[in-house]
Amino acid sequence: MQRVAAGTVKIHAFRAGSLHSADWLITIGEMPEPPRYTIEHAIAGLEHRFPAIETWPNQFPGYEIRIDDPEFTSVCPKTGLPDFGIITIRYVPNELCLELKSLKEYLQCYRNLGIFQENVVNQVLEDIVRWAKPLWAEVMGEFRPRGGISTTVVARWPRPESPQSPEIKS
Numbered sequence: 001m002q003r004v005a006a007g008t009v010k011i012h013a014f015r016a017g018s019l020h021s022a023d024w025l026i027t028i029g030e031m032p033e034p035p036r037y038t039i040e041h042a043i044a045g046l047e048h049r050f051p052a053i054e055t056w057p058n059q060f061p062g063y064e065i066r067i068d069d070p071e072f073t074s075v076c077p078k079t080g081l082p083d084f085g086i087i088t089i090r091y092v093p094n095e096l097c098l099e100l101k102s103l104k105e106y107l108q109c110y111r112n113l114g115i116f117q118e119n120v121v122n123q124v125l126e127d128i129v130r131w132a133k134p135l136w137a138e139v140m141g142e143f144r145p146r147g148g149i150s151t152t153v154v155a156r157w158p159r160p161e162s163p164q165s166p167e168i169k170s
Helices: 039-043 100-108 117-132
Strands: 002-005 008-014 021-027 055-057 065-075 082-092 096-098 136-146 149-157
Touching (some): 065 096, 065 100, 082 117, 117 149
Antiparallel strands (some): 008 021, 055 096, 136 149
8 A cells, every 4th residue: 555645545456367456546535634723722811911809808717609600701712703601600718708790890801802611710710719719619611502512611729639530529
């Protein structure tokens, strides 16, 4: 078998009872193209200057706060199409609580930002930890289907020590 052109293979075949070969060109499909997603796509949106999330002093110990944004939107950095989803934030406050109007304004800054869904969830978590310094936090993004596929991304803090075996809860 000999490669003659991208996606084409030249085969020498012999007919039964004959010593003469016949050349056959068989198209086996196109060769793989280079990746359509680049490092620029992967880091898109992460360089954005996100606004501060205001906080206020916590008055009680030992409770969990859950915040839902059922109308979250961002933009796919590759296609420019909108991503719609629900962002759920859960955290146990230490000394500070997130101020909700400030958090709402923070989340709205993603509206026209080109950023992958996975990066949205992880960036929101990083910023919540940065501003509120909670004892524990989790951010979940449930993104609506586009092209028949929906995505759920969950990020937790403190981060797992071993990325090879994260604890998965259902």
